[in-house]
Amino acid sequence: MNRFDRITAILIHLQSRKIVTSQHLSDRFRVSQRTIYRDIRTLEEAGVPIISEAGVGYSIMDGYRLPPVMFTREEAVSMVTAEKLMDKMVDKVLGEHYQSAMYKVRAVLKHSEKEWLQLLESQIQIFPGHSPVNSKIPNTLELILKSIAEQKVVHLRYKAFMADDPSDRVIEPVGIFHENQFWYVFAFCQTRQDYRQFRADRMEQLRLSDTSFTRTHEDLEHYRKKKFAYSSDKEEITLLVPASVYRYIHAQSKYFGVIREKKIGKSVEMTFLHEVDCDGMARWYLMYADTVQIIGPESFKYHVEDLLEKIQKKLKISEPILT
Numbered sequence: 511m512n513r514f515d516r517i518t519a520i521l522i523h524l525q526s527r528k529i530v531t532s533q534h535l536s537d538r539f540r541v542s543q544r545t546i547y548r549d550i551r552t553l554e555e556a557g558v559p560i561i562s563e564a565g566v567g568y569s570i571m572d573g574y575r576l577p578p579v580m581f582t583r584e585e586a587v588s589m590v591t592a593e594k595l596m597d598k599m600v601d602k603v604l605g606e607h608y609q610s611a612m613y614k615v616r617a618v619l620k621h622s623e624k625e626w627l628q629l630l631e632s633q634i635q636i637f638p639g640h641s642p643v644n645s646k647i648p649n650t651l652e653l654i655l656k657s658i659a660e661q662k663v664v665h666l667r668y669k670a671f672m673a674d675d676p677s678d679r680v681i682e683p684v685g686i687f688h689e690n691q692f693w694y695v696f697a698f699c700q701t702r703q704d705y706r707q708f709r710a711d712r713m714e715q716l717r718l719s720d721t722s723f724t725r726t727h728e729d730l731e732h733y734r735k736k737k738f739a740y741s742s743d744k745e746e747i748t749l750l751v752p753a754s755v756y757r758y759i760h761a762q763s764k765y766f767g768v769i770r771e772k773k774i775g776k777s778v779e780m781t782f783l784h785e786v787d788c789d790g791m792a793r794w795y796l797m798y799a800d801t802v803q804i805i806g807p808e809s810f811k812y813h814v815e816d817l818l819e820k821i822q823k824k825l826k827i828s829e830p831i832l833t
Contacts (some may be wrong), residue, residue, distance in 0.1 A: 590634065679700075749795070
């Protein structure tokens with residue numbers, strides 16, 4: 511990126527956030543902080559009303575706006591691709607908001623770019639295995655995001671995976687994330703007095719209240735890291751995975767809590783941090799048991815052995831088929 515493009519991008523970046531630090535700009539544009547200082551000074555000399563506060567960062571005086579910017583073809587195509595994803599991967603209302611925003615993007619494109627984009631648009635398709643959102647509540651994600659922004663409590667009717675009937679919950683949403691083809695809401699549950707995650711497609715009713723949160727929460731990344739932290743009810747499970755099946759196991763490994771990998775010859779030693787005596791890991795391992803070796807611990811081997819004994823009992827035939 512040349513200097514002119516970088517300075518223009520810095521101005522756009524400053525307009526997109528309330529406060530931006532020099533370190534953030536340095537990381538974003540991969541230049542030194544000294545270079546950022548010079549670029550900020552150039553913007554100030556050009557008449558851009560930048561407010562700087564030592565130890566806080568930079569902001570633009572309220573009311574100042576850059577005239578409409580032009581998008582490159584590549585940027586426009588990336589947004590059209592994102593529009594296709596939004597249409598299939600988020601709920602109806604949030605998708606409609608993004609579609610509305612895309613009309614504004616198209617409005618500032620040149621005629622030649624519009625024709626070029628229209629040609630490519632029909633050639634981009636998304637075919638998800640299933641809908642990751644809730645068809646019963648078309649604005650699920652929008653309401654949750656509004657709750658997070660306004661710090662307002664949500665009243666939820668939720669059917670947990672193992673429950674026969676739905677239950678009423680009062681939650682304080684912390685964030686949303688997409689994992690293993692589903693959207694999840696991570697929240698503090700006032701009903702259970704603990705942090706829990708709720709799958710969006712299992713929500714049966716959702717209502718945003720006027721009641722404020724009862725506590726201040728850390729950001730979502732803090733709790734996601736904590737999920738894989740060591741605790742007394744977790745143990746390390748190490749598997750030796752041959753190259754022939756590594757790509758399949760690697761694709762699912764994050765879900766089962768992989769914490770490190772080490773290449774050994776033509777195999778990969780994979781270590782997972784997982785709940786003690788949890789059937790999930792053992793059942794997953796059985797899919798690859800004919801090729802993947804358990805290095806440890808012994809307790810996990812015994813767990814798998816117990817499952818195998820149950821399988822053997824199920825496979826036994828009470829009477830011979832042929833006489």
